[in-house]
Structures are given as C-alpha cells and as structure tokens.
Amino acid sequence: xxxxxxxxxxxxxxxxxxxxxxxxxxxxxxxxxxxxxxxxxxxxxxxxxxxxxxxxxxxxxxxxxxxxxxxxxxxxxxxxxxxxxxxxxxxxxxxxxxxxxxxxxxxxxxxxxxxxxxxxxxxxxxxxxxxxxxxxxxxxxxxxxxxxxxxxxxxxxxxxxxxxxxxxxxxxxxxxxxxxxxxxxxxxxxxxxxxxxxxxxxxxxxxxxxxxxxxxxxxxxxxxxxxxxxxxxxxxxxxxxxxxxxxxxxxxxxxxxxxxxxxxxxxxxxxxxxxxxxxxxxxxxxxxxxxxxxxxxxxxxxxxxxxxxxxxxxxxxxxxxxxxxxxxxxxxxxxxxxxxxxxxxxxxxxxxxxxxxxxxxxxxxxxxxxxxxxxxxxxxxxxxxxxxxxxxxxxxxxxxxxxxxxxxxxxxxxxxxxxxxxxxxxxxxxxxxxxxxxxxxxx
Amino acid sequence: xxxxxxxxxxxxxxxxxxxxxxxxxxxxxxxxxxxxxxxxxxxxxxxxxxxxxxxxxxxxxxxxxxxxxxxxxxxxxxxxxxxxxxxxxxxxxxxxxxxxxxxxxxxxxxxxxxxxxxxxxxxxxxxxxxxxxxxxxxxxxxxxxxxxxxxxxxxxxxxxxxxxxxxxxxxxxxxxxxxxxxxxxxxxxxxxxxxxxxxxxxxxxxxxxxxxxxxxxxxxxxxxxxxxxxxxxxxxxxxxxxxxxxxxxxxxxxxxxxxxxxxxxxxxxxxxxxxxxxxxxxxxxxxxxxxxxx
Numbered sequence: 001x002x003x004x005x006x007x008x009x010x011x012x013x014x015x016x017x018x019x020x021x022x023x024x025x026x027x028x029x030x031x032x033x034x035x036x037x038x039x040x041x042x043x044x045x046x047x048x049x050x051x052x053x054x055x056x057x058x059x060x061x062x063x064x065x066x067x068x069x070x071x072x073x074x075x076x077x078x079x080x081x082x083x084x085x086x087x088x089x090x091x092x093x094x095x096x097x098x099x100x101x102x103x104x105x106x107x108x109x110x111x112x113x114x115x116x117x118x119x120x121x122x123x124x125x126x127x128x129x130x131x132x133x134x135x136x137x138x139x140x141x142x143x144x145x146x147x148x149x150x151x152x153x154x155x156x157x158x159x160x161x162x163x164x165x166x167x168x169x170x171x172x173x174x175x176x177x178x179x180x181x182x183x184x185x186x187x188x189x190x191x192x193x194x195x196x197x198x199x200x201x202x203x204x205x206x207x208x209x210x211x212x213x214x215x216x217x218x219x220x221x222x223x224x225x226x227x228x229x230x231x232x233x234x235x236x237x238x239x240x241x242x243x244x245x246x247x248x249x250x251x252x253x254x255x256x257x258x259x260x261x262x263x264x265x266x267x268x269x270x271x272x273x274x275x276x277x278x279x280x281x282x283x284x285x286x287x288x289x290x291x292x293x294x295x296x297x298x299x300x301x302x303x304x305x306x307x308x309x310x311x312x313x314x315x316x317x318x319x320x321x322x323x324x325x326x327x328x329x330x331x332x333x334x335x336x337x338x339x340x341x342x343x344x345x346x347x348x349x350x351x352x353x354x355x356x357x358x359x360x361x362x363x364x365x366x367x368x369x370x371x372x373x374x375x376x377x378x379x380x381x382x383x384x385x386x387x388x389x390x391x392x393x394x395x396x397x398x399x400x401x402x403x404x405x406x407x408x409x410x411x412x413x414x415x416x417x418x419x420x421x422x423x424x425x426x427x428x429x430x431x432x433x434x435x436x437x438x439x440x441x442x443x
Numbered sequence: 444x445x446x447x448x449x450x451x452x453x454x455x456x457x458x459x460x461x462x463x464x465x466x467x468x469x470x471x472x473x474x475x476x477x478x479x480x481x482x483x484x485x486x487x488x489x490x491x492x493x494x495x496x497x498x499x500x501x502x503x504x505x506x507x508x509x510x511x512x513x514x515x516x517x518x519x520x521x522x523x524x525x526x527x528x529x530x531x532x533x534x535x536x537x538x539x540x541x542x543x544x545x546x547x548x549x550x551x552x553x554x555x556x557x558x559x560x561x562x563x564x565x566x567x568x569x570x571x572x573x574x575x576x577x578x579x580x581x582x583x584x585x586x587x588x589x590x591x592x593x594x595x596x597x598x599x600x601x602x603x604x605x606x607x608x609x610x611x612x613x614x615x616x617x618x619x620x621x622x623x624x625x626x627x628x629x630x631x632x633x634x635x636x637x638x639x640x641x642x643x644x645x646x647x648x649x650x651x652x653x654x655x656x657x658x659x660x661x662x663x664x665x666x667x668x669x670x671x672x673x674x675x676x677x678x679x680x681x682x683x684x685x686x687x688x689x690x691x692x693x694x695x696x697x698x699x700x701x702x703x704x705x706x707x708x709x710x711x712x713x714x715x716x717x718x719x720x721x722x723x724x725x726x727x728x729x730x731x732x733x734x735x736x737x
Contacts, residue, residue, distance in 0.1 A: 073701045080703070084489045101703065105488040255574065256593045257681065263574045400702040403682075410684035414594040429508070436704065440486045 031063040034328045035089035038068055039075040039313070043281070044147075047348050054344075055335045062328035064091075072098070072313065073399060079318070083107050088318040090329045093146060095313045097398035099135060100221070102316050103142060104396070104441045109319040109326070111333060112140040117323075118330040122337060126355045130307055130381045134392035135314050143314035144333045147351040149278035150308045151202040152376045153297060157290035159271035162189035170272075170294030174242070177272065177297045181251040184271045192253035193246070194272035195264040199257060200405040201311055202274045204231055207239050209390040210296050212306040221394035225438040229430045231405070232423035235303070241419040244412050254413045257406050276311060277377035281350035293373040295380050307384035309392050312351065343367075352377060396437030401430045474716065480709030487703040499710035508686060509694070509711075513718070516690040519604060520668035526608035527615055527664050528657060534612070535619030536645060549620060556613030560606075560671065564678030567606040592680065596687030599680045603688050606675045607668060615660050622653040651735050658734045662726055669719050691715045 040048045045068055052066045069075040072095040079092040094102055102108055115122050124132070124141060131145045157167040163184040171177045181193020196202045208215040213235040218224045230236075246252035253270055255261020265273035266287055274296065283291060298305055317329055335341060342358035345351060347367065353359055359378060362368055368375040384390070395401055405426050412422035449455045484495045503509045538549050555563070570578050573591045582590060592599035626649055634644050650657075673692050676682060682689035682697065689697075692715060699708025 077700050077703070080488055101487050105486075106490055107488045254594060257683065261574075267575065269574060397702055397704070400698070400704075403697070403701070407683060407685050410594060414596070414684060416596075416685060433702075440484050440491070440704075 032061060032325055032328050034062055034064045034091065034325065034332055036064050036066045036091040036093075036315075036332075037075055037079060037089045038066060038093040039070060039072045039095070040068060040093075040147075044349060047345070050348075051336060051341065051345060054341065055332050058335065059331070062331060064328075064332050076101075080107075083318060086320070088320070090321055090325060091315050091317055091332070093313045094143070094316050096134060096311050096392075097395075097402060099143070099314075100394050100396045100398065100437075103137060103394075107318060108142070109317045109321075110137075110140060110142040111144045111315075111317060112142070114317050114326060114330050115334070118327050120330050120334050122334060123355070123357075126357055127337075128352070128354050128356060128359070128382065129386060130310055130391070131352065131354050133386075134310055143316045144337060145354045146313055146315045146336070147278070147349070148310045148312040148314075148354060149276040149351055150310050150377050150381055151198070151206050151274050151296060152277045152380065153294040154265060154273040154275065154279075154283065155292055155294065156190065156265070156268065156271040157292055159184055159189040159268065159289075163187040163271075167290070167292070170292060171297055172294070174297045174299050178246065178251055181246075181272070185250060190268060190271040191250065192264070192270040193251040194274065195253045195255040195261045195270040196273070197255070197259045197261050197275035197279075198311070199254070199409050200402045203239070203243065203409070204236065204405055205393060206296065206308050208235065209306055209309045210384075211235060211299060211303040212385075212387050212389050213303070214389050215393055216395060219388050220391065221396075222391065225396065225434075225441060227395060227434050227438075229401075229427045229434075232420070232427045236423055237419055239299070240409065240412060240423060244415075244419055247413045254410070277352070278312065278350045280373055281348075293376040295376060305384055306387045306390035307382070308380045309390055310352070310381070346374070350374065352381070395434060396441065397433045400433050404429045404433065477709040477712040480705050481713050483706050483709075485705045489705075495706070499706045500714070503707065503710055503714065508689075511686055512689045512691050512694045515600075515686075515688065516669060516692075516715075516718075519600065519607075519672070519688070519690050520665050522600075522604040523607045523611070523668040523672070524661055524664040526604065527611035528660050530608065531612050531615030531660075532619050532650075532653075532657065535616045535623055536649070538616065538620055539623045549616075552616045553613045555609055556611075556617075558610060560610050560674030561678045563606050563610045564603075564675040567602060567609075567675075568679055571602055592684070594684050596684055599684055599688050603672070603675050603679055606679065607672045610675070611664055611667060615664070618656050618660060619653060622656040623649060626652050654734045655736050658726075658731060661730070662723055665722065665726075666719060669715065691718075 036052065038048055049066055052064045056063050067089070069078045072093075075092065076094055076098050079088060079094075082088045088107070112124070127141070127145065130150075131148050132141055135141055135143045135145060153170055155170050160167045160180075163180070164187065165180055165183060171180050177194060184190050184193055205215060207213075208231065213233075214220060214230050216230055217228045218226065221227045243252050243254075247254060253264060255264045255270075259275065259279075261273075262275065262279070264270045265275075266283070268289065277293075280293070296308060315333060317326070317333070321329070336345070337355065339353075339355050339358040339361060342353040342355050343361055346353040346358065346362065353362060359382075362374075368378075408417070408422040408426035408429075411417040411425075412419050417425070481499055482494060482496055484493045484498070485491070534552055538545065538552055542548075558566075568576070570576055571590065571592070573579050573589070573593055579590050582588075589595075590598055592602050630648060631644055634648055639647065669690075670692055672690065673696060676688055676690065676693045677696075680688040682693050691711065695708050695711035695715060698704045698711065702708075
C-alpha cells in the first residue's frame with residue numbers, strides 16, 4: 001500500500017520537524033532575565049516600559065522584561081496558572097483588592113524578606129504611611145508599592161462660572177455638593193450635578209474611611225479572616241440613601257462600574273466627578289474645559305474626618321526562584337522605589353510618589369505650586385488623621401465583594417430595592433463570600 | 444460493512460484521529476476536569492485542595508442568585524434563538540426573491556458572522572451607550588424615555604439579546620438561503636398557477652420544506668446562546684445592572700476567573716452542561732416531530 005506509507009512518512013516528518021522547533025534551545029543571554037507581568041493600559045504601558053528601560057540601562061547584570069498580561073484579574077489569573085505550572089514570572093502586578101489572596105497564598109516572597117536576604121537596604125520608614133499600611137503585615141511590607149492612587153474630587157470650572165459659582169472653591173461638604181448641583185442644573189451649565197467612577201471604591205469604601213467609619217469588623221479585616229461587613233449601618237444607609245435620592249433629580253447620576261462613567265465628566269454632562277487621582281494625567285490631555293480638583297466632600301458632624309484610602313496595585317515577588325535571579329528582582333524593586341524614579345513616575349503618570357523624600361522634593365521643586373491638582377491626593381492622604389478605619393481594607397475575595405456591592409448599589413439606584421434592603425443583601429452576600437474564603441484558607 | 448473505500452484497516456482510524464484527539468483534548472478532558480473540580484474546594488493558588496463532596500452544588504442550589512442566573516439564561520437564550528432564527532428566515536426569504544444585485548445583498552448579509560462577539564458588543568456599546576451612544580442621543584429628541592441600561596435591567600437584557608442575535612444572523616441566513624434555493628422551482632410555480640400568493644407559498648410550501656434546517660438552527664443557536672455569548676456580556680454589561688444580565692456562563696466565568704473560586708465555577712459548568720444537554724434532548728424528543736424531512 002504505497003499511498004499509506006507515503007502518508008505515514010510525511011506525518012512522521014512533520015512530527016520530527018515540530019519536535020526540532022519545539023525543543024530547540026533558546027538563544028543564550030548574557031544577562032539574567034527578570035520577568036515582570038503587569039496590567040497597565042494605554043499611556044501607562046509606555047510609562048512602565050520607560051521605567052523598566054531606565055533600570056536596564058542603569059546596570060548590566062540584569063534585564064527586566066515587562067509583559068502586559070491583560071486586565072488586573074487576567075494578570076492575576078495568568079500568574080496563578082503559571083505558578084501552578086512552575087513557570088511563574090519573578091514579579092507580578094496585583095491590584096489592591098487581591099492583597100489578601102496574595103498574602104495567604106504561600107506563593108510569594110515578601111519584599112521585606114527579599115531585601116533582607118539580599119542585604120539591600122531600603123528606607124521603609126520613608127514610605128508614605130497609608131500606602132505602606134495597606135500592604136504590610138505585622139509591620140513588614142509584603143509587596144512593593146507601584147501605582148497607588150486615591151479618589152479625589154474633580155469639577156468643571158467653566159460650568160461653575162456659568163452657574164455663578166466661585167471657580168476657585170470646590171464644595172467641601174455634601175450639602176454644598178447638593179446645593180451647587182442644583183444651581184448648575186438650574187442654570188443649564190450641565191445636565192447633572194455629579195457622577196462617580198468605581199462606585200464601591202469611591203462611594204462605599206473610601207467614604208467609610210474618610211468619615212472614620214469601619215467598613216468591616218476585625219479592623220477592616222486586618223485582624224483575622226472571620227470578618228463581616230458593616231456597610232449597612234447608620235453611615236452607609238445615610239450616604240447611599242442620599243445618593244439614591246439625588247439620583248432622582250439628577251444631582252447624582254450613576255454612570256456604571258469601573259471607569260465607564262468618565263465620559264459623563266469629560267463631555268460636560270456632569271459638572272463634578274469623583275474618581276482616582278491617577279486620572280489627572282488623562283484629563284490634562286483629554287478634557288476640553290477648565291477643571292480643578294478638591295478633596296472629597298465631607299458630611300460634617302457628628303463624623304470626624306480621617307484620611308482616604310488608596311487603590312491601584314503593587315508588585316509581588318513570586319517565590320521559588322534562584323537566589324541570583326532574586327537579586328535582580330530586589331535591585332529592580334529598590335530602583336523603582338528610589339525618590340528620583342518615584343518623582344519621575346508621579347510626574348509622568350499622576351500616580352502617587354510613595355516616599356516622603358520624593359514628596360518633599362516635589363514640594364521644594366515647586367512642582368506642586370505649578371500643578372496644585374497633583375497635590376490634592378497627597379493632602380488627602382497625609383494631612384488627615386490616620387485611624388484604624390482609614391488604613392485600608394483587607395478582605396478575601398474582595399473582587400467578588402466589590403461586585404456584590406456594586407450590583408446592590410445599582411438595584412438601589414434603579415429603585416428596585418430600598419437602601420436598607422440593598423445594603424442588607426450586599427452585607428449578607430459578602431459575609432457568605434468571606435466565610436467561603438476563610439474556609440478555603442484555613443491554615 | 445463495505446470495505447471498498449479504505450483498503451487499509453488502519454487508515455480510517457488514522458484519518459479520524461486528529462478530530463478525535465482535538466475532541467478529547469479540548470472537550471472531554473476539560474469536561475472531566477471541571478467535573479473533578481466541582482467536588483473540591485480549591486484555594487486560588489491550588490496548594491490547598493480539599494474534597495468536599497457535593498457541597499459546591501448544595502451551595503448553588505441554595506443560592507437565590509444562582510436561580511436568578513438560570514432564569515436569566517433561559518430568557519436570554521430563548522430570546523436570542525427566536526430573534527436570530529425568525530429574523531434570519533425573514534431576511535433569507537427576502538434574499539431569495541428575484542431582485543437586482545442579489546449576490547451583493549447575500550454577501551453583505553453574511554458579514555456580521557465574521558465579527559467576534561466581543562467586537563459586536565463594543566459596536567453596540569457605541570450605538571446604545573446612554574452617555575456617548577449615537578442612538579440615545581437622537582432618541583432624546585423624540586422621546587423623553589431614557590434608555591439607560593446602566594440602571595434599567597430589561598433594557599440591558601434587550602441590548603445584549605439584540606447584539607448576540609445579530610452576530611448569529613449571518614450564519615443562519617447562509618443555511619436558510621441554501622435551503623430556500625434548494626426548493627424545486629416547479630413546486631412553487633405550480634402553486635403560483637393555482638393562485639397562491641407569496642405569503643401562502645411561503646407558509647405552506649417553503650417553510651415546511653426548510654423546517655429541518657430551522658430545527659437544526661434552533662438547537663444550534665440555543666447552544667451558542669448558552670455557551671458562547673460570554674463576549675457580548677463581558678463587553679457591554681458585565682452582568683449588570685444589579686444582576687439583570689448575569690447569565691450562567693458569565694457567572695461561571697466570573698466566579699472562576701475573577702473570584703478565583705474554581706470549585707464553584709466547576710460545579711456551575713457541570714450544571715450548565717447538564718441543562719443544555721437536557722434542553723437539546725427535549726427539543727429532539729418533541730420539536731423534531733414537527734419537522735418534515737424530505
């Protein structure tokens with residue numbers, strides 16, 4: 001049967017060819033490669049690549065290779081899959097809500113330990129407290145802060161002028177936000193008063209911290225896995241209830257999850273907006289009207305003002321790599337944490353500079369005088385009173401919890417549930433998720 | 444068994460081997476894997492895996508949110524199937540009329556099938572988004588009703604149903620056009636001579652003759668809507684508002700990949716698979732009786 005033999009022979013050849021291609025050794029590199037997976041998008045990818053390039057050119061032993069792996073959840077999932085196949089990258093960027101998952105994973109080498117092993121001195125004390133607090137356990141930093149931000153208040157100065165409001169004075173209290181919104185709508189300067197990005201992060205998580213209210217038991221989850229949410233208490237009911245009421249007359253206009261409400265502010269539909277301080281860069285390039293920033297609105301007594309909390313991501317070091325490679329990782333992390341790089345990073349991206357020295361240098365160099373909006377976030381994080389309620393949130397399966405909270409906010413704003421019912425449901429569902437996490441992570 | 448085609452005993456096996464290998468590797472193996480996962484509690488990094496029996500299933504069956512996603516799925520898949528099959532039959536009937544430029548129409552009708560669901564989602568986003576969409580902008584001139592699917596659940600559902608059905612249209616039309624063209628002209632002409640109008644000719648002759656195709660497409664569109672609609676949902680509503688468009692396949696993805704709860708996600712996939720197998724069997728048992736095979 002000649003035909004079959006030919007077929008088999010070509011199949012065998014094809015297999016052999018594939019084997020050669022697949023098994024061919026990769027070209028040897030003189031430098032030790034450090035793989036760095038991240039989830040940056042758009043302009044931030046360029047900034048990240050530039051920062052990595054600066055490190056690669058600063059020395060000749062190591063070469064950091066950045067690779068974008070998709071969104072934050074996708075990057076985390078990819079890193080987990082790679083870790084299970086023993087192919088993990090050296091460094092992976094994980095968003096703040098993944099902190100508890102990473103801490104309990106047993107898959108990471110804490111940065112403080114890495115630096116100690118490599119005998120590389122880092123001025124931990126120089127790091128900004130709210131950033132360090134979020135990512136520390138027992139006073140030790142577990143991941144290297146990379147891109148941190150906090151929600152701030154943006155307002156459309158042109159609309160303020162049209163409505164007869166003082167352009168240089170953003171509202172300080174929620175009462176003023178309401179009053180200004182009504183004036184703005186009445187004058188036709190904008191269709192709606194204000195909107196918000198990342199609804200749970202800005203309106204629930206940060207509002208609780210800002211008003212010195214607990215978000216969850218066990219010191220917001222820092223003191224154990226047996227945690228329950230507290231957002232259906234007096235403050236949560238008041239704030240979310242008020243938003244729901246404002247939703248009816250356009251003082252507030254809900255614009256969706258994550259950052260998809262951004263166009264509401266950018267195209268002038270809403271005159272005020274609460275979103276991450278990291279949008280300053282994007283707004284500077286993309287917004288056609290005069291705008292300014294202010295600190296988050298406050299409800300006033302009986303509450304006392306604490307600080308806001310941060311969001312963004314940090315860099316985690318995966319364990320199980322040879323010491324020589326860990327040395328490169330340590331040097332890279334040390335490099336990006338130094339004041340010069342931090343200043344460059346802040347000016348380029350709008351993310352917070354994480355060392356006090358960098359902040360002082362920015363002040364001394366008149367950077368903040370020239371760009372006062374860039375100072376708003378620092379003021380909010382450092383000038384307020386840091387309390388147990390404003391240190392950050394440490395919850396397992398936080399991504400799911402955020403989803404639950406946002407889904408219930410939508411039910412409340414759409415009038416499908418009362419504020420109490422919606423928040424009670426959010427708490428009940430979240431507690432169930434927390435229980436599941438605790439069970440899966442029982443030591 | 445005739446052995447005239449293949450002279451070698453092994454050649455047929457060799458020829459079907461790639462197909463079988465792909466099926467086993469990409470279908471049976473993952474299916475078994477999720478069956479296995481569904482009885483474990485796994486922590487995200489997979490270093491603590493504990494057998495918990497049917498606890499994952501018990502949890503889902505006691506969770507009203509899960510029932511909600513089942514109902515959402517049925518509504519979603521049902522609407523998509525009806526819209527996509529009926530719509531494409533209508534368009535195919537029009538595309539088999541004797542009109543000028545017919546082949547151009549037919550080609551154009553096939554185009555949407557080349558578009559990935561996620562891309563179609565993005566297109567619909569730009570058309571319907573309450574803030575920057577084109578349609579709400581013009582609608583605001585003629586009606587005061589706000590088509591805000593960021594808060595109105597049924598509007599969100601209608602949007603993802605339309606977007607998904609739209610991506611299926613091209614595929615369905617191709618089948619219907621082929622089926623309608625295969626109807627012998629003499630039959631239709633005879634009916635014409637007997638005085639039957641176009642509508643009557645369609646309902647009494649053409650439609651019964653393409654009923655096997657319709658049945659096939661109903662099954663296929665339903666399966667597609669259950670399993671492959673993930674892209675549209677992810678691009679447009681992400682399951683919201685509330686959980687109005689949280690369908691089973693999206694919930695399984697979300698709990699597994701975003702929530703890192705592989706056990707529950709595995710259990711959800713198993714239930715989803717069982718549900719779709721069940722529905723398909725029901726269709727074959729009951730709906731197929733109404734189908735006329737030539």
